[in-house]
Amino acid sequence: MIEIFTTGGTIDKVYFDANSEFEIGDSLIAELLAESNIHDGYTLNGLLRKDSLEITDGDREIIRTAVSQCNAERILITHGTDTMPETARALLSVKGKTIVLFGAMQPARMRRSDAVFNIGYAWAAVQLLPHGVYIAMNGEVFEAGSVRKNLKAQRFERT
Numbered sequence: 001m002i003e004i005f006t007t008g009g010t011i012d013k014v015y016f017d018a019n020s021e022f023e024i025g026d027s028l029i030a031e032l033l034a035e036s037n038i039h040d041g042y043t044l045n046g047l048l049r050k051d052s053l054e055i056t057d058g059d060r061e062i063i064r065t066a067v068s069q070c071n072a073e074r075i076l077i078t079h080g081t082d083t084m085p086e087t088a089r090a091l092l093s094v095k096g097k098t099i100v101l102f103g104a105m106q107p108a109r110m111r112r113s114d115a116v117f118n119i120g121y122a123w124a125a126v127q128l129l130p131h132g133v134y135i136a137m138n139g140e141v142f143e144a145g146s147v148r149k150n151l152k153a154q155r156f157e158r159t
Contacts, residue, residue, distance in 0.1 A: 002041060002126060003072035004029060007048040007055065007063065007087075009080025011104040011115050024049040028108045029078060032119050043072075052080025052087075052103075060090040068094050074126045077101045081149055081156075084135055088144035091133045099133045100126040100141075105154055114138060 006012070006027040014025035030044055047066055048059055067075055079087055079101045088101050102122035108115035122136040133144035137156045148159050 001043065001072055002074045002076060002123075003070045004042050004044045004076045004078070005063065005066055006044070006046045006078045007052075007059075007080070008050040009052050009078060009084075009103045010106065011078055011080075011108050011113075011118075012049070013051075013107040014109060015107065024051065025109075027078065028115070029119065032108060032116055033123070035116060036120050036123070038123065042076075050080070052083040055080070055083055055087065057090075060087050063087060064091055064094060067091060067097065067099060073097050073131075075099045076122055076126050079103050081105060081137070084137075085144070085147050085149065085156075088133050088135050088147070092144055094133070096131055098126055098129050098131050100129065100136050101134070102136045105138075 008024040012024050012027050013022045015022045075097055081103045084101050091099055100122050102118045104113055104115035104118055106113040125136040125141050135142045135147050142156055146159050147156055150157050
Protein backbone atom coordinates (compact mmCIF):
# COMPACT_ATOMS: atom_id res chain seq x y z
CA MET A 1 0.00 0.00 0.00
CA ILE A 2 1.30 3.45 -0.93
CA GLU A 3 0.49 6.39 1.32
CA ILE A 4 0.01 9.68 -0.53
CA PHE A 5 0.21 12.98 1.34
CA THR A 6 -0.86 16.19 -0.39
CA THR A 7 0.58 19.55 0.61
CA GLY A 8 -0.66 21.83 -2.19
CA GLY A 9 1.66 23.49 -4.65
CA THR A 10 1.24 24.27 -8.32
CA ILE A 11 -0.20 20.84 -9.08
CA ASP A 12 -3.38 21.86 -7.18
CA LYS A 13 -3.50 25.57 -8.08
CA VAL A 14 -6.67 27.14 -9.42
CA TYR A 15 -6.22 30.39 -11.36
CA PHE A 16 -9.05 32.91 -11.46
CA ASP A 17 -7.93 35.60 -13.90
CA ALA A 18 -5.27 36.76 -16.30
CA ASN A 19 -3.37 38.44 -13.45
CA SER A 20 -2.49 34.98 -12.07
CA GLU A 21 -4.61 35.31 -8.96
CA PHE A 22 -4.74 31.80 -7.55
CA GLU A 23 -5.52 29.64 -4.59
CA ILE A 24 -4.73 26.05 -3.79
CA GLY A 25 -7.81 24.00 -4.65
CA ASP A 26 -8.89 20.50 -3.74
CA SER A 27 -6.32 17.94 -4.74
CA LEU A 28 -6.83 16.24 -8.09
CA ILE A 29 -4.48 13.36 -7.25
CA ALA A 30 -7.22 10.70 -7.00
CA GLU A 31 -8.62 11.86 -10.34
CA LEU A 32 -5.17 11.85 -11.97
CA LEU A 33 -4.50 8.34 -10.69
CA ALA A 34 -7.89 7.16 -11.99
CA GLU A 35 -7.08 8.65 -15.41
CA SER A 36 -3.93 6.52 -15.31
CA ASN A 37 -6.07 3.45 -14.49
CA ILE A 38 -4.79 3.30 -10.90
CA HIS A 39 -7.82 2.76 -8.68
CA ASP A 40 -6.46 1.11 -5.56
CA GLY A 41 -3.25 0.30 -3.73
CA TYR A 42 -3.04 3.70 -2.06
CA THR A 43 -4.49 5.87 0.66
CA LEU A 44 -4.73 9.63 0.25
CA ASN A 45 -4.30 12.15 3.06
CA GLY A 46 -4.38 15.93 2.80
CA LEU A 47 -1.82 17.58 5.09
CA LEU A 48 -1.55 21.15 3.77
CA ARG A 49 -2.98 23.35 1.03
CA LYS A 50 -0.14 25.80 0.54
CA ASP A 51 2.04 27.27 -2.14
CA SER A 52 5.50 25.88 -1.42
CA LEU A 53 6.90 29.39 -0.92
CA GLU A 54 4.60 29.60 2.12
CA ILE A 55 5.69 26.28 3.65
CA THR A 56 7.52 26.86 6.92
CA ASP A 57 9.87 24.73 8.98
CA GLY A 58 6.86 24.04 11.21
CA ASP A 59 4.97 22.73 8.18
CA ARG A 60 7.94 20.54 7.29
CA GLU A 61 7.80 19.12 10.79
CA ILE A 62 4.08 18.32 10.27
CA ILE A 63 5.01 16.49 7.07
CA ARG A 64 7.93 14.67 8.71
CA THR A 65 5.78 13.58 11.65
CA ALA A 66 2.98 12.32 9.37
CA VAL A 67 5.47 10.35 7.25
CA SER A 68 7.23 8.93 10.33
CA GLN A 69 4.00 7.85 11.99
CA CYS A 70 2.25 6.28 9.01
CA ASN A 71 2.45 2.50 8.63
CA ALA A 72 3.29 2.56 4.93
CA GLU A 73 6.82 1.83 3.78
CA ARG A 74 6.28 3.60 0.43
CA ILE A 75 5.15 7.22 0.46
CA LEU A 76 4.38 9.83 -2.19
CA ILE A 77 4.13 13.52 -1.32
CA THR A 78 2.74 16.21 -3.59
CA HIS A 79 4.63 19.45 -3.11
CA GLY A 80 5.18 22.77 -4.80
CA THR A 81 8.37 22.88 -6.80
CA ASP A 82 9.97 26.03 -5.38
CA THR A 83 10.84 24.56 -1.97
CA MET A 84 10.55 20.85 -2.70
CA PRO A 85 14.31 20.30 -2.19
CA GLU A 86 14.14 21.84 1.30
CA THR A 87 11.27 19.57 2.35
CA ALA A 88 13.02 16.52 0.88
CA ARG A 89 16.11 17.41 2.91
CA ALA A 90 13.97 17.74 6.07
CA LEU A 91 12.75 14.16 5.55
CA LEU A 92 16.23 12.61 5.46
CA SER A 93 15.94 11.71 9.16
CA VAL A 94 13.06 9.29 8.37
CA LYS A 95 14.51 5.80 7.98
CA GLY A 96 13.10 2.52 6.68
CA LYS A 97 10.82 4.12 4.07
CA THR A 98 10.91 5.06 0.42
CA ILE A 99 9.68 8.65 0.13
CA VAL A 100 9.16 10.35 -3.23
CA LEU A 101 8.16 14.00 -3.60
CA PHE A 102 6.68 15.24 -6.87
CA GLY A 103 4.66 18.12 -8.24
CA ALA A 104 4.07 19.99 -11.46
CA MET A 105 5.37 23.08 -13.20
CA GLN A 106 1.83 23.76 -14.52
CA PRO A 107 -1.40 23.16 -12.55
CA ALA A 108 -3.11 19.82 -13.17
CA ARG A 109 -6.21 21.75 -14.20
CA MET A 110 -4.37 23.17 -17.23
CA ARG A 111 -4.43 21.34 -20.54
CA ARG A 112 -0.65 21.21 -21.01
CA SER A 113 0.28 20.28 -17.47
CA ASP A 114 3.09 17.90 -16.65
CA ALA A 115 1.08 16.65 -13.65
CA VAL A 116 -0.16 13.38 -15.17
CA PHE A 117 3.31 12.39 -16.37
CA ASN A 118 4.92 13.34 -13.05
CA ILE A 119 2.44 11.40 -10.92
CA GLY A 120 2.84 8.31 -13.11
CA TYR A 121 6.60 8.59 -12.93
CA ALA A 122 6.53 9.09 -9.16
CA TRP A 123 4.12 6.14 -8.78
CA ALA A 124 6.61 3.86 -10.54
CA ALA A 125 9.63 5.35 -8.77
CA VAL A 126 8.25 4.84 -5.26
CA GLN A 127 7.73 1.15 -6.01
CA LEU A 128 11.20 0.59 -7.50
CA LEU A 129 13.58 2.72 -5.43
CA PRO A 130 15.32 1.55 -2.25
CA HIS A 131 14.63 3.24 1.07
CA GLY A 132 15.53 6.91 1.02
CA VAL A 133 14.13 10.31 0.07
CA TYR A 134 13.82 11.35 -3.55
CA ILE A 135 12.34 13.93 -5.88
CA ALA A 136 10.78 12.58 -9.09
CA MET A 137 10.18 15.29 -11.67
CA ASN A 138 10.10 15.40 -15.44
CA GLY A 139 11.42 11.89 -15.99
CA GLU A 140 14.32 12.05 -13.55
CA VAL A 141 14.89 10.91 -9.98
CA PHE A 142 17.05 13.00 -7.66
CA GLU A 143 18.29 12.09 -4.21
CA ALA A 144 17.33 14.49 -1.44
CA GLY A 145 20.18 16.83 -0.57
CA SER A 146 21.66 16.81 -4.07
CA VAL A 147 19.03 18.60 -6.15
CA ARG A 148 17.91 22.13 -6.87
CA LYS A 149 15.27 23.79 -9.00
CA ASN A 150 16.66 25.79 -11.90
CA LEU A 151 14.14 28.63 -12.10
CA LYS A 152 15.33 29.87 -15.48
CA ALA A 153 15.15 26.43 -17.14
CA GLN A 154 12.03 25.45 -15.16
CA ARG A 155 13.44 22.05 -14.25
CA PHE A 156 15.30 20.23 -11.52
CA GLU A 157 19.00 19.42 -11.69
CA ARG A 158 21.67 17.75 -9.60
CA THR A 159 23.86 19.93 -7.43
